Amino acid sequence: MKKDEHIWKTAITDARPNSIRLRGYRIDELMGRIPYSQAVFLAFTGRLPNEEEGRLVDAILVSSIDHGATPPSTLVARTVAGCDVPLTSALAAGILSIGKAHGGAVEGCMELIGETVTMADKEGVSIEEAGQRIVAEAEACGRRLPGLGHRYHTADPRTARLFELAEECKFSGRHIQALKAIESAFAKSKGKKIPINIDGAIAACLCEMGFPSSAGNGFFIIARTTGLINHILEEWAREPKMRKIFPDSAVYDGEGDRSL
Amino acid sequence: MKKDEHIWKTAITDARPNSIRLRGYRIDELMGRIPYSQAVFLAFTGRLPNEEEGRLVDAILVSSIDHGATPPSTLVARTVAGCDVPLTSALAAGILSIGKAHGGAVEGCMELIGETVTMADKEGVSIEEAGQRIVAEAEACGRRLPGLGHRYHTADPRTARLFELAEECKFSGRHIQALKAIESAFAKSKGKKIPINIDGAIAACLCEMGFPSSAGNGFFIIARTTGLINHILEEWAREPKMRKIFPDSAVYDGEGDRSL
Amino acid sequence: MKKDEHIWKTAITDARPNSIRLRGYRIDELMGRIPYSQAVFLAFTGRLPNEEEGRLVDAILVSSIDHGATPPSTLVARTVAGCDVPLTSALAAGILSIGKAHGGAVEGCMELIGETVTMADKEGVSIEEAGQRIVAEAEACGRRLPGLGHRYHTADPRTARLFELAEECKFSGRHIQALKAIESAFAKSKGKKIPINIDGAIAACLCEMGFPSSAGNGFFIIARTTGLINHILEEWAREPKMRKIFPDSAVYDGEGDRSL
């Protein structure tokens, strides 16, 4: 070990000449043995997932891989790509648009769910009761409820599918129950249902698996990097430089509907 | 279809209210059925990988997931994270440091391999002969040979493992042969071996699977996003704000050596 | 005017073919007639500054132009520049490190000053009394006081000079008084003086001139862009690619001390 005052510690990867270990495992041993999604789980948690965790993490990553030409991150990445700059410049610009208003609700929703479960535990009330109190408090102080509502979908198919998978994988516990309680209480208060969105469903599943809220947005960003990069490559392949990009004017002309 | 002059086309994802299809497949159908890496392959190529392609793409992504505290992207992401800014700011800054000098050699190496194979085909010479000519030309005009040499590893275990897997997956064809020919010719010219690095091995495998060179750096960046995000989260969890980050002073204190 | 639903309005610059007007003035008329700093003032406020305002804005911009090799933004911009990427990538990465913890205290300090002056007005107390209450409240709820203290300077010469100029320019009013009241109250509470830093001095001067707090960090960032760009150019001119950059190891070897 180095004897100097500037030493700092890291527990992620031990990189030495001709040896690279992620959380203790040789990366060359992991290669060909585990899928990438399990290495992601390992990087975040320090352990390999069991089969159910692995399946749920894959579903979370697949759900967020792309959303076509509608999100601001896509429009930004394509606009910057049109300016004859490197891939990393266009990608970084797209990522910078991910925040509370777009793609960044997972973390806040995980905090909300955590508060609800904690309240139920501490005050000895049911999850439903805790959800009602959390919604009432949020409305009283004008706090938004991240994880509810989508400007595009009214019944996001990804949300339903993720909850279905969570149940199959035995992860349908108190955190998912808490978010559903919040959804119900909010619907009652508003007089109409503002459904759980995909960010909310991801948040609930990550809570079920024990992830801290700080990790929440990371999964969305990792997954969406693939979508943004493909939009940048398509912009370069199909469009002239410096074109004006109009939102709402994209038309899908790819593969027709098909099934696995 | 919209009747306006601003229409542009995209073949990646068809996002409509309550329906999102990636390259024709419903994302909610893909969830729970394919691992994330296969969705990545689908996004790039428009089709699902076969078993061998899927395994090789997973190995490529796992190989690049992190490299500890040594790369400039890690140091940059951590320095920015220490300034009390959002995750996306620190991540974008890290990504901006990925270029020809760090993590960005895949694309250039794919072009080099492509030129070698094309020359062999067009001029009716062996891959070995073509590799010698390409190296001679590169040296004559001072062109660097991306994919060879590493400032850290002399025998990168990831490189050997990736070539081993390529062979297992029946992807050990003329493109890998071409890069090895370039390595040999360069060693003869220099009087010492400058070994193929992980970027080179990834480049050769992507060529074998038929990817265009423009996609090359994308795989590295997608994979490394996970590493960068975990370094940012660790910086926040373990270090004070605005600390000075000294390269070479990181000490690994995580999980001990272990095996699958 | 366009007849479409997508119209949006902007009051900054009217750019038409062969005519560009900033806040109503032809840019070609402004060229050669006003210094850049006055055009900055015009862009922010919609009017040209008087002589005193112009002088104070110039002093603010000059004060923030660079701080050598110590700030994280400099180290980040140089590290990214060393990776063989465009100027804009290195500059953007440097800018992304500017936040509450570095260079971004102006806005928060302007809000603090504004609250103090408003309290004095609304509750009919003296600025000194309001400053004491604001500090007491901040300490009670663990709120930081932006604009006080510097990790590097104990008697920042820029702060004293800026207050001197503010007095010369007749801008030494209630906002500067408020910040000094906060400094005094905090010193009394802490038992030692935590002096107003340059961010604080800029904040007080911008308040005196009537700028909204949202504009605060902008001046620092505009000014520092010059410093960051020069560090990037120097990195390219003097250093090898991919070098390791050690904080605290920079030695100044430029022009010797001189005077106007």
Next chain:
Amino acid sequence: MKKDEHIWKTAITDARPNSIRLRGYRIDELMGRIPYSQAVFLAFTGRLPNEEEGRLVDAILVSSIDHGATPPSTLVARTVAGCDVPLTSALAAGILSIGKAHGGAVEGCMELIGETVTMADKEGVSIEEAGQRIVAEAEACGRRLPGLGHRYHTADPRTARLFELAEECKFSGRHIQALKAIESAFAKSKGKKIPINIDGAIAACLCEMGFPSSAGNGFFIIARTTGLINHILEEWAREPKMRKIFPDSAVYDGEGDRSL
């Protein structure tokens, strides 16, 4: 001086506790004595400008301060700003769109001018003859001529004004002559005039003042930072979050036409 192997040198700013010197001058002495633009000149060149240089640098910076809602950098900065992220995120994204295709032609044009003047000197031909050869060579190998043509203006008023000022300031020498020779030769070859744009005019003036081409894009970026920041602040002040931003749909509603 530190005795360690990690020492690196910088000649820009000497920052010590309670003393900050830019190129040898105390920043607190410069404050109130020189306008910001002269400090920019000092940062780049290591000396203070004379009156003519100062005036020309101010004109260059003023010319580039903003171009309304048309450039991609503005649209990108506003789109990102609409996503509820910090000022620096939106600004960095805007800056990342500045490249060869937008705002980044100054450097390339300076190189072009430099080659022309060097050819005239080395081969003993007139500037006009050298300009013709450079254009012929560029056309032969498909090289673009940066600094000519604008997608928006046919007679950019900033260009004419900058050349007028250059003449007033006695900077109308061989570099401006070279760019005009290139413009003429290109017009003759194309059969129609592709006029020098503002990037070209700035490039010629920076060459006249002796700046290296690497500094070229820096002036545009420094100046435009002000425009981008004001667009971000206006987006926040006037528009809802996550709005769709349509290019070509911006209408100016600011101050009416006025004169100094």
